[in-house]
Amino acid sequence: MKTKLPIAIAFLSGLAMVAVFILNPEKVGDMEGELLQWTTVIGGFTLLLGVVSIVRVNWRPVVRRETGWLNNAALILSVAVMAIPSVLPVSWSPLFGTDGGSIYDWFFINLSAPMMATMFAMLAFYVASAAFRAFRARNAEATLLLVTATIVMLWRVPVGEGLFVAINPRLPNLINTYVMGGVNVAVQRGIIIGAALGAAATSLRIMLGIERTYMGKT
Amino acid sequence: MRLARPVGLLLLLILLLIPELLAANGASSVETGWFRTYRINAVIVAAVFSAAVLYYTQRARRGDKLFVRKIAGLDEVEDAVGRATEMGRPVLFIPGIDEIDKIDTLAGLSILGRVALITARYETPLYVPVRYPMVLAAAQEVVQQSYITEGRADSYNQDMVCYVAGEQFAYTATVNGYMMRERPAANIMMGAFYAESLLLAETGNAAGSIQIAGTAQPEQLPFFIAACDYTLMGEELFAASAYLSHEPLMLGGLKGQDFMKVLIIAAILVGTFMVTTHLGGDWMRSLFEVR
Structure with missing residues (x-):
């Protein structure tokens, strides 16, 4: 029963999504939206699990005064400062809730968002170091990649495009057609088709109970 | 039947x-x-x-x-865990950063089950940071069952799998910090990844970890190929669980x-x-x- 019930639920849920795809929404209503709302509701219930996990993992180093315990304490404090005022009713104070002018909003705009933007901006440096490693001409394939990447990068900036136009006015169009729209798109579509088939086969294995590792069965 | x-x-x-x-x-x-x-x-x-x-x-x-071609990245999983065991360092597993309703995440969790069997066998520390509470519950169940299957239920610790942050880059910062502090011997990244893929893979590379990544997102594949030792492309991610199970x-x-x-x-x-x-x-x- 412990195994059969989840498999039956997975099978029926999968079948419901297939039915949503082929049934007329005019006749059956917004089944898709309804099912997705169920997922959101279940997600809401599990949110508490996340809070318990993050507090428990960080509480132990604080109690034991392990190396870097101040960072763990700061994290627990941050969770409390962001979460508690955001769930309190706005009717008690305009500082509660998540609207503009609330404590949550202030911390989000002034701390959380700039820190996330900083992380994202760091991507530029990581791209440079990864590109340096990827474009080293170690063998024929790597050299081909280096030459292609140089041409594409040059074509993407005005000075490079100007250079190509000076050589031959049709050159930028040729790069666009054959490198980006030809070889690049062909490879990407090959990967996408393979991934889509893999995803469909995995879904089928899950629906039929062949693949059960995701629920802890090996 | x-x-x-x-x-x-x-x-x-x-x-x-x-x-x-x-x-x-x-x-x-x-x-x-x-x-x-x-x-x-x-x-x-x-x-x-x-x-x-x-x-x-x-x-x-x-x-x-049935003949199935060899997938080098998956053959390397056991060796990577073995390396971690010899070095006395943990194995970091990231099941992507998407919700559990994404098939990539389910594929990642299936691979996690297989990896956890190996870490349980070798008694290698395993760390699985997740971004969503629903993935947390599923991943904890998967890892626990693997440890029970290997007869190492006592080695299982609930905090091996933990929720770190709901925001994409807060999650990335936490995992990158872990990589630099703990220097895991092996980083296994399997699932749905987006802009953080290169941040994670490059940091792991800088930390000297052996890295095996897999994703079905074609836009992220070049980053993994550039920064990881082995990369599973598209369908290989979905084939991984079947391949590892034999x-x-x-x-x-x-x-x-x-x-x-x-x-x-x-x-x-x-x-x-x-x-x-x-x-x-x-x-x-x-x-x-x-x-």
Whole structure:
């Protein structure tokens, strides 16, 4: 029963999504939206699990005064400062809730968002170091990649495009057609088709109970 | 015959649907009946694909030998965990950063189950940071069951799998910090990844970890290829669980995929010929259009 019930639920849920795809929404209503709302509701219930996990993992180093315990304490404090005022009713104070002018909003705009933007901006440096490693001409394939990447990068900036136009006015169009729209798109579509088939086969294995590792069965 | 009933039910549904769909008035995308008949092409393709997967699964069940090509990245998983054991360092597993309703995440969790079996066997520390509470609950269950299966229930610690942050870059910062502090010997990243893929992979590279990554997001693959030792591309991610399990029943699904790929290649060749020679190219295109 412990195994059969989840498999039956997975099978029926999968079948419901297939039915949503082929049934007329005019006749059956917004089944898709309804099912997705169920997922959101279940997600809401599990949110508490996340809070318990993050507090428990960080509480132990604080109690034991392990190396870097101040960072763990700061994290627990941050969770409390962001979460508690955001769930309190706005009717008690305009500082509660998540609207503009609330404590949550202030911390989000002034701390959380700039820190996330900083992380994202760091991507530029990581791209440079990864590109340096990827474009080293170690063998024929790597050299081909280096030459292609140089041409594409040059074509993407005005000075490079100007250079190509000076050589031959049709050159930028040729790069666009054959490198980006030809070889690049062909490879990407090959990967996408393979991934889509893999995803469909995995879904089928899950629906039929062949693949059960995701629920802890090996 | 464990599969007989669900397979029968699925095929019966398909058989019932096809005549119904064929009988309905086809071309218009404005429907008045129960079915969206303009999606019949997708239903037929799905039926053929399902039948192929089920046929090969049944053949595998009967004991037929199925050849599956070697996937270097997956063969390396056990060696990577072995390396971590020898170095006395942990294994970091990231099951992507998407929700559990994403099939990539489920594939990642399936691989996590196999990896956890190996870490349990070698008693290697395992750390699994997750971004969503639902993934947390599923991943904890998966890891715990693997430890129980290997007879190491006492080595399992609930905090091996922990929720770190709901925001994409807060999650990335936490995991990057872990990589630099703890220097895991092996980083295994399997699932759905987005802009953080390169941040994670480059940091792992700088930390000197052996890295095995897999994703079905074509935009992120170049980053993983540049920064990781082994990369599973697209379908290899979904094949990983079956490949690592060595179970014939699971491998049967992979042959079904191959059969479908042959059909798709044939359709592409015929379509290219028809479009190039103006012999019904539009008809061919409309045959595969899904509205």
